[in-house]
Amino acid sequence: MDSNNGYGKKVLKAVIIAVVFGLVAGGVFAGVTFAANKISGTKSSATGSTIQGTAVSTATTVSDVSDIASNTLPSVVSVTNVSLTQYRTLYGNYVQETPSAGTGVIFSQDSDNLYIVTNNHVIENSNSLTVTFSDGAAVPATIVGKSNSADIAVICVKVSDIDQGTLAVIKVSVMGDSNELVVGDGAIIIGNALGYGQSVTTGVISAINRQINTTDSNGKSVMNNLIQTDAAVNPGNSGGPLLNMKGEVVGIVSAKYASTGVEGMGYAIPSSSVTSIINEIMGSKSDGNAVEDANAKGAYLGIAGMDISQSTAKQYDIPTGVYVAKVYEGSSAEQAGISKGDVITGFDGAKVTSMSQIKNILSTHNNGDVVKITISKASSNYETAKVDVKLGGSN
Structure with a gap:
């Protein structure tokens, strides 16, 4: 009797192993399929509201990663930050544009703007920002506010800059509750890995409340209560969503720990912290105030x-x-006749010698304001000229 039971247990064990192996093998070779089906929204985002033509991602428990990916991809964008780097050589100085890639998540929309959350280090030292949507459409973006210490930033694009076809495709994400996460829960990351466009990786929640040291422009700081996951994180994923198996955003990818012999340690800022910072930034925007030197007025x-x-x-x-x-192209500067090679010497009645001065002056203005800019034209041997520029719109 005992012998028969032992044999039966062995058979049952073998069957279970075979079934598990079949599931794993099937999952490996099934892959992730991206769909473009539009899914009507049933749950509101963390802040803000949507306007007609923009759906809201739904939050439903599914077992197929491809379903989550197809529902969430329209709410994820690629962020390109172009900064200028000055080099000194034996033959003189020269300036080179340096692009960098990151990811962002659409979290809100009103009648004028579409709002995106990303990492502060993604948009740091920006001279220009471009957002690329899931359908490939690219539009300029501006900084609304940021938190250097928390590594969170909010940027926006004008709805008027987005064509109707793209508006019909994009979605507002659903923010989940990171406090409900349990170690071992499934995890999905969507991001602009290596700047090649959106990709999907999967894993589990490896740990919660992790602390790691990161270095920003102000030196070393400690980031508390981070979520650790073994879902692959690569350069360009920063600012992208960490999703639970309902397709809700439970974190914003922020850092990857890399060391010899150590793999599978990606980190994300919990959505509970992200939502709090977003609310602070958006609240300051409503009051007409900038957050940490950001241009809240756009x-x-x-x-x-x-x-x-x-x-x-x-x-x-x-x-x-x-x-x-x-x-x-199409900017206020171009329409005012400002050209590459010109030198701006005055802005809104003040003498300027740096881009930071111009940015500070811009932060006091709204879209549509007209300012007088003094330039030295390269085309006329740097003769002085004054032009009126309508900020953020056509002249």
Whole structure:
């Protein structure tokens, strides 16, 4: 009797192993299929509201990662940050544009703007930001507010810059409750890995309330209560969503710990913290105040600029001010006649010598404000000219 029971247990064990192996093998070879089916929203996002033409991602428990991916991809964007780097060589100084890639999550929309949360380090030192949606449409973005210590930033794009076809595709994400996470829960990360476009990786919640040291522009700081996951995290994933198996955003990917012999340690900021920071930023925006030097009002000029010091001005025989390294197509600067190579020396009645000054002045203006800018035109041997510029719109 006991012998028969032992044999039966062995058979049952073998069957279970075979079934588990079949499930694993099937899962490996099944892959992840991206669908573009539009799913009507039934749950509101953490903050803000939606307007007609934009759906809200639904939150339903599913077992197929492809279902979650197809529902969530329209709420995930790629973020391209272009900064300027100055190099000194034996032959003189030159300026080079340096693009970097990250990810963002659409969390709210009103009649004027679409709001996206990402990491602060994704948009740090930005001269220009571009957001690319899931259908490939790319539009300029501006900074609403940011928290350097928490590594969270909110950016926005104008609804008027998005065509109707794209508006019909994109969705507002659903914020979940990171406090409900349990170690071992399934985890999904969507992000702009290596800048190649959106990709999906899967894993589990490996740990909660982890503390790691990160270095930002202000030096070393400690980030508390991070979520650890073994879902693959690569450069470009920063700012992307960590999803639970309901397709809810339970974290924003922020860092990856890399060390010899250590793999599978990605980190995300819990959604409970992210939502709190978003509410603070959006609240300050409503009050007309900037958050940590951000331009909450969204006024923009549309240039990439480089500071011209007195020594550089003397070396190249050009005025001190802000060298216009690039003018973006369709921008206020282009429509006002500002060109690449010009030097901005005055802005809104004040003498300027740095991009930070221009950004500070812009932060006091709204879209549609008209300001007077003094420039030295490269095309006329740097003769001085004054132009009226309508910020954030057409002249």
